[in-house]
Amino acid sequence: CDGDNVRSEMQMMGRYNSELISAASAEEFHKASENLQKFSLEAMNKRPSTVKSDEEFKAYQQGMQHFIDVVQQADQLAQQGKFEEAKDLTKQLLEMKNQYHAEFKNK
Numbered sequence: 001c002d003g004d005n006v007r008s009e010m011q012m013m014g015r016y017n018s019e020l021i022s023a024a025s026a027e028e029f030h031k032a033s034e035n036l037q038k039f040s041l042e043a044m045n046k047r048p049s050t051v052k053s054d055e056e057f058k059a060y061q062q063g064m065q066h067f068i069d070v071v072q073q074a075d076q077l078a079q080q081g082k083f084e085e086a087k088d089l090t091k092q093l094l095e096m097k098n099q100y101h102a103e104f105k106n107k
């Protein structure tokens with residue numbers, strides 16, 4: 001990682017993503033999801049050092065919006081009492097993280 005501009009936001013995303021995964025109630029899930037969205041949005045509004053062109057920055061922001069959409073979807077499921085389905089969706093978040101890191105982080 002050659003830049004530290006989005007590193008602290010990413011670290012907070014990691015923290016609240018872990019809390020989301022280990023949430024033991026719909027309420028805990030909701031709190032973690034709110035924090036995860038907050039830091040994802042902060043990361044989305046910064047241009048990582050690995051993102052070189054305006055075009056690539058747009059794609060990065062779209063990727064982050066997609067990530068936030070899935071966090072919201074998972075929280076809606078949790079709040080509807082569909083806790084297991086919500087937990088399943090958190091696995092998709094990890095896959096998205098890996099996918100977007102391959103696309104925007106290591107180049």
Ligand code: HEM
Nearest residue numbers: 001002003010014017048049050063064067097100104105
């Ligand atoms: C749970 C989700 C995520 C976690 C825990 C996470 C974690 C991290 C961490 C710890 C770093 C710093 C790595 C290092 O120092 O080598 C990083 C960098 C980065 N991440 Fe994420 N990330 C997540 C999701 C995403 C998503 C959804 C995107 C894009 C849509 C993304 C794009 C990037 C980019 C571009 C960098 C490189 C920043 C730079 O070097 O300037 N990440 N991430």
